[in-house]
Amino acid sequence: MKGPFLEFTVESFHIRPFQPLVFNDYKPQVNFPNCCPNHKAVMEWAAKFVEEFPNCCEAHRIMAKNPLIDITYYKSDAFAISIVNRVSYTEHHIQKRIEQANWYEDITNYIEYIISSFGTPSFGDHVYSKSLISLIESRQDEIGQSKAQRLIDYIKGLYEQLPGEPIAEEIDLNELYHVYQKWLSVFPFTVQPFDKLKDRFTNIFPVIAEEPVYNPYTQFSKFRVVTKGKLIEWLIDKTKEILKSVNSVELLQDGLVKDTNAHRIDLLNGQHKARQAALFNEFSKQENHYVQVITKWLSNEEKYYKAVMPLLAAKRIAKTSTPPVTDDRPNVFNERMHLDEVRRWFIQLAENTSKDGKPFLTVEQLEQFIERAFVGNTEILAPTLNATDREKGKIVGLFHLFYDYGNSHRPKVGKVDPAATAEKYIRLFTDNLDRWTFDEVKNNFRRGGNWKKPT
Known part of the structure; x- marks a missing residue:
């Protein structure tokens, strides 16, 4: 599975081993590693591993085929001695830190550091680990049985699944x-x-x-x-x-x-x-x-x-619009029509929406339009209609319906708008709404849209 993380196989990746540090005034014993049965046993096992490597097991035969790995180093006496040294370093570290309050954290951090010094993939670390377990078992009386067992369980847990421990799931x-x-x-x-x-x-x-x-010895966090x-x-x-x-x-x-x-x-x-x-x-x-x-x-x-x-x-609308039958200002566009009636016609622009889901005019913009077109306050900027070119005919249809109404007759009154002409109503649109020119509206001045005559 492709992603931002790189995955390396054993055949294409190698971190070289390094010489670990030992702390607290370490000095090897006289005639080391032949100084005691424990160290002699580790040396014999390490020498045997060096002699048989990489044919000691199938896993090492496969890993040793990595062209990045220098097999000659792992076949040398120096590598065998380095394994015994690592065991001795850890033994010394345990002696110096076992009585401290944070003994377990400190010692296990150091063991982790020593194991990392074998490189990746690692060779010979199993000799170190099993030898360290044997050494701790032989010195349980000095270390304390409880502490010794915790350290042994920690080392075993690095290589095998302990009883009661859940099976680790492979993670990608x-x-x-x-x-x-x-x-x-x-x-x-x-x-x-x-x-x-x-x-x-x-x-x-x-x-x-x-x-x-954080491990202060490896200087890495895990x-x-x-x-x-x-x-x-x-x-x-x-x-x-x-x-x-x-x-x-x-x-x-x-x-x-x-x-x-x-x-x-x-x-x-x-x-x-x-x-x-x-x-x-x-x-x-x-x-x-x-x-x-x-x-x-x-x-x-x-x-x-x-x-x-x-x-x-x-x-x-109820909050921002003028209450009905309260706007008694003169209608300069058509003095026979009350401004509240004008408002009932054009509130439809605030109640209907364009394709973007927003109204053609907000209530505030509607009031700007009325103030400019019908009250005659031309200092107010003409509001911009929220409509696409394809919705042009629909908007013009409302003004054409308003024009038809202005041309109609009322009993005893006569024509609703005595001065009604198509040009007058087209300019009502183009002079007071910032959207289209006179010719554009004139060419589309016909019925359209689902507008209603207010009751």
């Missing part, structure tokens, strides 16, 4: 990376208020199962990586946590969602994306759990906004 970092990227691709970060979280989650890779532990199953569990919990933190009622009340139409579109887009991902089986059965949570949350939110949007629009 690239697989974990793709699992996380799939979650990033489907979580609705384009929806408010999640847009503020996108950078934070894009710039992390949550695969560390515990706090890193940590346990989560399994694929644990990462997906974390993503499910994190999905629920983030979604649960959103209170749409408060978002609306606090005015944080300023454009409810655009917000609803974002919800629908996110819902479509999640359903498409599930449809094409891009997610495992376990991953589909958070996909379903996201889909249901988006659907529930969209239903809420769909229900509340008309109520919000009515509330805004």
Whole structure:
């Protein structure tokens, strides 16, 4: 599986061994390594390993084929002596640190450091480890049985599965990376208020199962990586946590969602994306759990906004528009028509929406239009219609219907607008709405759209 992480096989990777350091005034015993039965036994085993290497086992035969590895070093007496030295260094370190409060952490860190000094892939470290276990067992009375057993269990745990210990699961970092990227691709970060979280989650890779532990001897930190199953569990919990933190009622009340139409579109887009991902089986059965949570949350939110949007629009109109039959200012466009009647005609531009889901004019823009066109305050800028060229005929249709009404007759009054002409009503549009020229509107001045004559 391709990804940002490189994986090396034994045949193509090698870290050379290095000479480890020993601390606390170490001095080898006289006639070392023939100074005592323990060290003599380690030396004999190390010499035998050097003699048989790499034909001692199938694993070493395969690893030794790596062209980066210098086989002659591992066949030398110097390498055999280095194994005994490492055992002696560790023995000395245990003697010096066993009575300290942090004895276990310090000694195991040093053992880890010594094992790392064998390089990667390592040869001869099993001789060191098993020899160290034998040495600790022979000195249990000095070390203390409980401490000795803990150290033995630690060393064995580096090479074998201890009783009761769970079987380690093989982990592929690239697989974990793709699992996380799939979650990033489907979580609705384009929806408010999640847009503020996108950078934070894009710039992390949550695969560390515990706090890193620093080893002062290797000067490296190590940590346990989560399994694929644990990462997906974390993503499910994190999905629920983030979604649960959103209170749409408060978002609306606090005015944080300023454009409810655009917000609803974002919800629908996110819902479509999640359903498409599930449809094409891009997610495992376990991953589909958070996909379903996201889909249901988006659907529930969209239903809420769909229900509340008309109520919000009515509330805004009631709050911002002039109360009916209160605007007694003269209508300079047609003195026979009350401004409240004008308002009932053109409020339709605020109640109907363009293709982007937003009204053709906001209530505030509508009042600007009336103030300029019908009250005669031409110092006010002409508001811009929110409409595409294809919606031109629809908007013009409202003005044509208004023109037809101005040409109609009322009993005992006569013509609604005695001065009604097509040109006058075309200029009502072009002089007071910043969108199209006179010729453009003239060429489209006909009925169109689903506009209604106000009652």
